[in-house]
Amino acid sequence: MALIELKDLNKTYNNGQPLHVLKGINLSIERGEFVSIMGASGSGKSTLLNILGILDNYDTGTYTLDGTLIKDLTERQSADYRNRMIGFVFQSFNLINFKTAVENVELPLYYQGVPRRRRHELAMEYLEKLGLTQWASHFPNEMSGGQKQRVAIARALITHPQIILADEPTGALDSKTSVEVMQLLKQLNKEEGITIIVVTHESGVANETDKIIHIKDGIIGQIEENAHHDAWGGPLMK
């Protein structure tokens, strides 16, 4: 069974006028895949990502994550699933400003109840992996965009999630840093076998992934296999 299974997923927003955002999404993503979801703004890609990340609920259909049906969960349950199964990487990093890099990375483990010393050790390990050891006690506003995003990736990785959901991970970065971050995600996918889903509207970013899922007007369009992008070795387009 696939890691992620979406069957006839529908979502309507009811803010005054009903807005049918997702119109029957069917999608399956296997373990270890590196996938991008591409679409213009208003296509429903962000809504899809929020549902995949258990940040939002859906109306009809089913969403199964690693064999668990994700439906009608309480706030407690969804918080628990998010904590254990999903790592988030956001466009605006979403680090907590009054916490140092290492404290930010520790935070998911704090909510798991991991003892202070143990989670500090683990956080330092991940920061080292991402080459940020000397930045551990710095606050986010003392770091560059690329460094912040790497801290965010470390925070996403620390709980060994089933999937990493990256929402426009390069949206706030310059092109050079964007390449570095995408290389890092690619490396994590290849070397650690982590399933990564990137949501983007930039074809250059999507091109770095193995599979591009096009979404338009709430419906999955073309699914593009992109297995040989590495061979081209072309520079990342912005």
Added chain:
Amino acid sequence: MRIEIIHEIASSLRNNKLRTALTGFAVSWGIFLLIALLGAGNGLMNSFMGNMQEFISQSITVEGWRTSMPYQGYKEGRDIQLDQADLLYTKGPRWQGTIENVSLATDFTGTTLSLNGYSVAGSIRGVMPDYQEQEKIRMSSGRFLNRDDIREKRKSIVVSSAQAKELLPKNPEKLVGKWVNVGNIAYRVVGIYSTDESNMTRLCAIPYSTYKGIYSPNDKIEAISFTVKGPETLEEHRAFEKEYTGGLKARHHIAPDDNRGLWVDNGYTNNLEMHKAARMIRTALWILGILTLVSGIVGVSNIMLITVKERTHEFGIRKAIGAKPGAILKLIIAESISITAVFGYIGMFMGMVACQIMDKTVAQDAINIGGQEIRMLVNPNVGLDVALEATLLLIIAGTLAGAIPAWKAARVKPIEALRAD
């Protein structure tokens, strides 16, 4: 886990210094007023009780009065005179074990004490030696009347220090042993009682037997005094008084519900009622203090609401990475309790300092009322019990102040929180 919360609270408060200071001031002020009010109230009460203790004796005195109701064929307005039979009733087996230290007193008012051309007004009371204990009379020199005075019907007299001062202005203590004229009879002064804080400055005591022989040769008794053992509560004392006077009323044909036939001065019920009044004053002070504190709590609640609004995005991040609603709730309430507790303790400390200042200044001033030195405040302080109660109050207040904001923060959906700025 605990350290983490303290750390988070500290950084959150550091980021908003002015806001924290203003809120903190409101709470500090509330607690300060509570403690200062209670301290001053305690001081006032100590003074009030201290002064009253001088008058209120732990005894019951019964005297005959004038009826206000017709009963059993007797008309109203009849003077009641106690006699030896009432004394026997009081000492009788019915009250064995309850009534103790029975003594008698009789009064002869409006006479003059004179010595070597000096004179002072006086009122003579014939008493038993137990009278000193019952009325808490303190001797400044000499002794009180004793058994020998009674048995031998001696012409001994105990005068007040105020009278001694009038009779022998240069050296009042030397009056002990001297003979003074009371009307046209000479009495030997055996002691002088202290009148520093008492208003009974005109009263002189002579042996009951002497009094009876000279001023009241028949069976009449002016007053019967005794102490009581057994009743503890106000209700029990009232019940005892009703039962005891019931017997006297029956003997003198006074209507059972006529309160004017006998004059009863019950030191026990007076004392208990005074304590009850003191408790009510204390309660009123607590209520005032707590109402003041409420404004502080509303302030904290207000600030926490703003804090929650400003930190919505942060809570969104926390929720996205796995914070359960309960964790957010706990964080806000802990922050609220921290603000209230820290600033509350500052206020409590200042309040106690204010109490100490009151003790050193106002409490040292005594005012003179009718020859008595009265200190407005005596030991104006709050005890450890009040400090503990106030601590508990602060924790409850902090929880209440944080409850609504915390609930709002815990309830907001992560997706909405992440969208907020």
